Amino acid sequence: MWLSPISVWETLLLHRGGRIELDGEPHVWIESAFRAAPMKEAPITHAIAAESVRVDLPQRDPADRFLAAAMVLDLTLVTADERLIGHEGFRAIAN
Numbered sequence: 001m002w003l004s005p006i007s008v009w010e011t012l013l014l015h016r017g018g019r020i021e022l023d024g025e026p027h028v029w030i031e032s033a034f035r036a037a038p039m040k041e042a043p044i045t046h047a048i049a050a051e052s053v054r055v056d057l058p059q060r061d062p063a064d065r066f067l068a069a070a071m072v073l074d075l076t077l078v079t080a081d082e083r084l085i086g087h088e089g090f091r092a093i094a095n
Helices: 005-016 026-036 046-054 062-073
Strands: 077-079 092-094
Touching: 005 026, 005 062, 046 062, 062 077
Parallel strands: 077 092
Antiparallel strands: none
């Protein structure tokens, strides 16, 4: 399993904005989450950056553009966002 730094970034922004709560300080939460569910860190490469402006999505969320563009790594996106599930151009399944 891979985890994008974009997903961590989005989680921290939601926490800072008071939309979600984390168990402990953010940096501690990140470390404990990776220990509980070891994952590889998905890279953000130049190819992903270039693909992020080409990918056709039903919404304008820049974070989603990077997550979808990461599919150049031939990964399957696991998401709760129904707008991304079943979208043509990359594989996405519900979490």
